[in-house]
Amino acid sequence: MSDSLLEFRKVSVDYAGRGGTVSAVTDVSLTLIEGETFGLVGESGCGKTTLSMALMGLLPDIASVRGRILFNGSDLTTMTESQLRELRGDRISMVFQDPATSLDPTFGIGSQVADTIRAHGDVSRKQAKDRALGLLAEVGIPAAAERYADPPHRLSGGMRQRVVLAAAIANNPALLLADEPTTALDVTIQAQILDLLADLQRRHGTTILLIAHDLGVVAQICDRVGVMYAGQLVEVAPVAELFARPRHPYTRALFDALPSGSHQAGALRVIAGQVPDLAHAPTGCRFKDRCPSRLAECDETPPLAMSDSGASIACWLDPATRAAGGLGPLAIAGESNG
Amino acid sequence: MAEPTGGRPLLQVEGVVKRFPIRRGVLRGAGAVHAVEGVDLAVGRGEVVSLVGESGSGKSTLGKCITGMIRPTAGRIHFDGVEVSGSSRGARGNFRRRVQPVFQDPRSSLDPRWAIERTIREPLDAFRIGNKAARAARVRELMDLVGLPAHLSQRKPSELSGGQQQRVAIAAALALEPDLLVADEPVSALDVSVQAQILNLLADLRQRLGLALLFIAHDLSVIEHISDRVAVMYLGRIVESGTVSEVFTDPRHPYTRALIDAIPRPDPTQRMSRTRLIGEIPSPVNPPSGCRFHPRCPVAIGVCSQDDPQQTTFSSQHRAACHVAAAQTASLSELPHERAWL
Numbered sequence: 296m297s298d299s300l301l302e303f304r305k306v307s308v309d310y311a312g313r314g315g316t317v318s319a320v321t322d323v324s325l326t327l328i329e330g331e332t333f334g335l336v337g338e339s340g341c342g343k344t345t346l347s348m349a350l351m352g353l354l355p356d357i358a359s360v361r362g363r364i365l366f367n368g369s370d371l372t373t374m375t376e377s378q379l380r381e382l383r384g385d386r387i388s389m390v391f392q393d394p395a396t397s398l399d400p401t402f403g404i405g406s407q408v409a410d411t412i413r414a415h416g417d418v419s420r421k422q423a424k425d426r427a428l429g430l431l432a433e434v435g436i437p438a439a440a441e442r443y444a445d446p447p448h449r450l451s452g453g454m455r456q457r458v459v460l461a462a463a464i465a466n467n468p469a470l471l472l473a474d475e476p477t478t479a480l481d482v483t484i485q486a487q488i489l490d491l492l493a494d495l496q497r498r499h500g501t502t503i504l505l506i507a508h509d510l511g512v513v514a515q516i517c518d519r520v521g522v523m524y525a526g527q528l529v530e531v532a533p534v535a536e537l538f539a540r541p542r543h544p545y546t547r548a549l550f551d552a553l554p555s556g557s558h559q560a561g562a563l564r565v566i567a568g569q570v571p572d573l574a575h576a577p578t579g580c581r582f583k584d585r586c587p588s589r590l591a592e593c594d595e596t597p598p599l600a601m602s603d604s605g606a607s608i609a610c611w612l613d614p615a616t617r618a619a620g621g622l623g624p625l626a627i628a629g630e631s632n633g
Numbered sequence: 634m635a636e637p638t639g640g641r642p643l644l645q646v647e648g649v650v651k652r653f654p655i656r657r658g659v660l661r662g663a664g665a666v667h668a669v670e671g672v673d674l675a676v677g678r679g680e681v682v683s684l685v686g687e688s689g690s691g692k693s694t695l696g697k698c699i700t701g702m703i704r705p706t707a708g709r710i711h712f713d714g715v716e717v718s719g720s721s722r723g724a725r726g727n728f729r730r731r732v733q734p735v736f737q738d739p740r741s742s743l744d745p746r747w748a749i750e751r752t753i754r755e756p757l758d759a760f761r762i763g764n765k766a767a768r769a770a771r772v773r774e775l776m777d778l779v780g781l782p783a784h785l786s787q788r789k790p791s792e793l794s795g796g797q798q799q800r801v802a803i804a805a806a807l808a809l810e811p812d813l814l815v816a817d818e819p820v821s822a823l824d825v826s827v828q829a830q831i832l833n834l835l836a837d838l839r840q841r842l843g844l845a846l847l848f849i850a851h852d853l854s855v856i857e858h859i860s861d862r863v864a865v866m867y868l869g870r871i872v873e874s875g876t877v878s879e880v881f882t883d884p885r886h887p888y889t890r891a892l893i894d895a896i897p898r899p900d901p902t903q904r905m906s907r908t909r910l911i912g913e914i915p916s917p918v919n920p921p922s923g924c925r926f927h928p929r930c931p932v933a934i935g936v937c938s939q940d941d942p943q944q945t946t947f948s949s950q951h952r953a954a955c956h957v958a959a960a961q962t963a964s965l966s967e968l969p970h971e972r973a974w975l
């Protein structure tokens with residue numbers, strides 16, 4: 296059995312907002328295997344960033360976390376701020392959608408990479424600079440030595456994201472968390488950055504948690520994929536399995552809404568209805584009001600359960616979910632001689 | 634660019650150039666940003682034309698020239714046969730009503746202090762159309778047209794989702810019954826599922842109102858469904874144009890091919906197999922010599938760094954400006970059964 300690097304155990308996150316308590320993440324259990332690239336997808340507001348911020352210990356004060364988040368066996372939710380700070384940028388590093396949030400506008404790009412190295416290792420200024428130059432070259436900054444002192448605004452968005460990646464891999468992290476790292480980039484540059492991520496993963500064996508809303512991005516570089524809807528994890532599957540046989544009705548709806556790539560007339564499929572307001576989240580399956588196959592049991596929360604195919608689904612239509620929830624097989628309407 | 638089929642086009646752009654003088658930095662006064670460098674483009678009545686290219690290729694600048702937000706440095710823009718690029722105020726005033734912009738980020742184009750009812754009513758107030766009751770009725774009609782439930786009318790933009798905000802922006806753009814919408818990346822900031830809703834809405838409005846649309850996008854995947862024709866822009870120039878099926882199934886320009894290849898396919902069995910476009914779009918202050926694409930072009934030949942390629946015509950609609958594509962067409966006529974590309 297492969298080693299687990301990161302484990303979410305029944306993790307929930309609430310925000311105590313003025314308009315009531317928002318249950319942004321509810322009972323998420325998930326294990327990341329060492330060396331894999333795991334994609335987390337779902338529509339805006341479904342809790343992807345909240346889950347990753349909970350892992351980094353970077354949630355705002357109004358947020359409260361329940362459950363356990365085990366990194367190499369130690370619980371991140373009970374660590375002190377200084378213990379977490381030691382991990383961040385070292386064993387765990389991050390890349391966000393907007394490189395501006397990760398880079399200081401007033402310092403040269405090279406020294407920002409060197410600072411990350413010096414913050415976590417006992418190296419001289421000179422050694423850190425040499426290593427930073429090597430990293431900038433590794434992530435594809437042309438003429439890195441000449442650009443070393445350039446402030447971030449002199450660089451294009453794609454180049455800034457490369458600098459952020461250089462800093463993120465500087466200390467050989469075990470886990471790289473990338474939250475929509477290519478969403479703000481052109482498709483051509485996105486393709487380059489995805490190649491770079493895949494390449495870094497291959498060479499350093501880094502485990503990557505990639506948050507994305509674009510199923511194409513996930514298909515290109517992930518090994519396994521988790522689908523979130525309204526704070527719940529509804530499906531987890533190996534990437535080939537998910538794309539060949541999406542099972543959860545929400546996952547299927549997401550696939551149906553893709554612009555199919557056919558230039559034929561006719562409307563694109565859309566998911567009817569709206570994402571529920573998480574300050575008043577419905578009980579049971581949160582997709583039930585938009586689900587075309589809703590059952591009476593959907594008022595109860597379906598457990599995420601693994602089937603023989605290696606895919607896990609949280610849906611009362613699924614035999615594994617039903618077995619895990621103590622329900623009998625679904626009687627199929629119109630079936631004879633069952 | 635090729636003409637829309639039949640009749641005088643609604644919008645005709647000819648040789649439009651837009652240069653921004655450089656006001657800051659070491660190049661101050663010395664040079665200019667060549668944002669748009671001689672663009673021809675036409676949009677027919679009720680037609681959807683998409684303009685695509687990487688960021689910095691000049692799409693928004695061209696869109697702003699067309700909506701009259703900025704003045705082109707050179708070239709002519711005719712709307713419904715009347716020149717609007719330089720001409721009299723009267724012609725422009727009427728033109729302004731008939732061409733409306735829609736922007737990428739509804740949050741920045743909507744006034745955060747106003748209830749959406751007021752935002753949609755604003756153009757009617759500005760042009761003094763109808764009395765109070767008529768305007769209120771028209772706002773309800775517009776909200777209905779774009780699929781906004783009436784009970785949202787008193788909400789502020791911050792109380793709406795991104796998709797709903799974009800519907801408000803579209804409703805306000807439709808208030809004066811324009812003939813043409815110039816939509817600059819109207820779905821780029823939205824979720825995939827919401828993108829589909831807005832694309833459907835635009836297609837539906839075109840059907841119902843006979844509205845023409847110039848749809849600006851940096852992502853080819855969203856335009857395939859909605860467009861009649863496509864123009865691909867690179868560093869201030871249109872490098873390829875044609876019907877949507879010509880451009881998608883038989884792209885002739887290497888840049889178009891690279892843009893199509895860069896779309897991440899939602900299919901894990903087809904990974905990274907395609908060629909990557911190296912490097913980034915160069916600065917429009919000193920565009921490369923010859924073909925502007927040559928430093929990044931995977932198939933460039935000697936002549937590409939010297940001569941600016943002219944448009945080659947492949948069909949009544951389909952054109953591309955590329956030396957290699959032109960040469961391949963020439964040899965293609967001798968070898969009719971060969972495929973055009975590599």
Ligand SMILES: Nc1ncnc2c1ncn2[C@@H]1O[C@H](COP(=O)(O)OP(=O)(O)OP(=O)(O)O)[C@@H](O)[C@H]1O
Pocket residue numbers: 310311312317318319337338339340341342343344345346355357508573
């Ligand atoms: N600081 C906060 N206070 C209150 N609610 C919040 C806060 N941050 C996030 N939320 C809410 O928590 C839910 C999950 O948000 P989150 O940012 O995790 O989603 P996401 O999946 O990352 O979305 P996106 O794709 O837009 O980045 C949403 O309903 C959001 O409005």
Ligand SMILES: Nc1ncnc2c1ncn2[C@@H]1O[C@H](COP(=O)(O)OP(=O)(O)O)[C@@H](O)[C@H]1O
Pocket residue numbers: 653666667668686687688689690691692693694695917
């Ligand atoms: N007001 C302006 N002043 C100077 N340069 C500008 C201005 N507007 C756009 N540009 C430049 O013109 C080029 C084309 O920009 P733009 O039209 O926004 O491209 P796109 O919409 O395709 O991303 C870019 O290099 C951009 O920086």
Ligand code: SF4
Pocket residue numbers: 886887888924925926927928930931932933934937942954955956957958
């Ligand atoms: S003209 Fe030459 S450089 Fe330009 S696109 Fe064609 S082959 Fe490439």
Ligand SMILES: [Mg+2]
Pocket residue numbers: 343344345474
């Ligand atoms: Mg997020």
Ligand SMILES: [Mg+2]
Pocket residue numbers: 689692693694817
């Ligand atoms: Mg633009």
